[in-house]
Amino acid sequence: MKSAKEPKVKLTLTVKKSAIENAKKYAQLDGSSLSNIVEDYLVEYSKTSKAENQSDFKSSLAYQLMGCAKGGPLDNMTDDEIQDMRIKDRYSL
Template identity: 45%
Template sequence: MKHIEDPKIKLRLSVRKSAVENARKYAGKHHTSLSTMVEEYLNQFHEPISDGQRKADIINSMFGFLKDSPMRNMTDWEIKDMMMKDKYGL
């Protein structure tokens, strides 16, 4: 599947000078750009995703999380059993 990149456009805003100066300082301290900060803020305004999609996104973000864990070779049942023993002190 070919990934189509979302093109960038220029955006002209009128903002107080002090706000821009403060934002640039903040961006510099956090090793990012003002454009990236504004884009991340604007990305918050989209249609809400379904609960199922949100769960899938979380699971996909954790893919490989346990790759180097001692639990990597355990079955789901073994992990559940271990958690129950830990929770109830068995």
């Protein structure tokens, strides 16, 4: 049974020139295209759930060190509240 071929759409990215040049060399050596490499990455990236990503972060050194400076202005906030605040500041939310 044949499956319906999913249509391709164009994607514009802004990436460092050196990263593109290196990726094109890798793709050529791999016998692939840069588009295929990016597509494969996006497919694999989207397979990991948000819970798995959060679990990875919560086991990281950065997460373990959050809130370790006692007596500071953030002392009365939980680690999750501090993390939310930093994300909102970073992305202007």
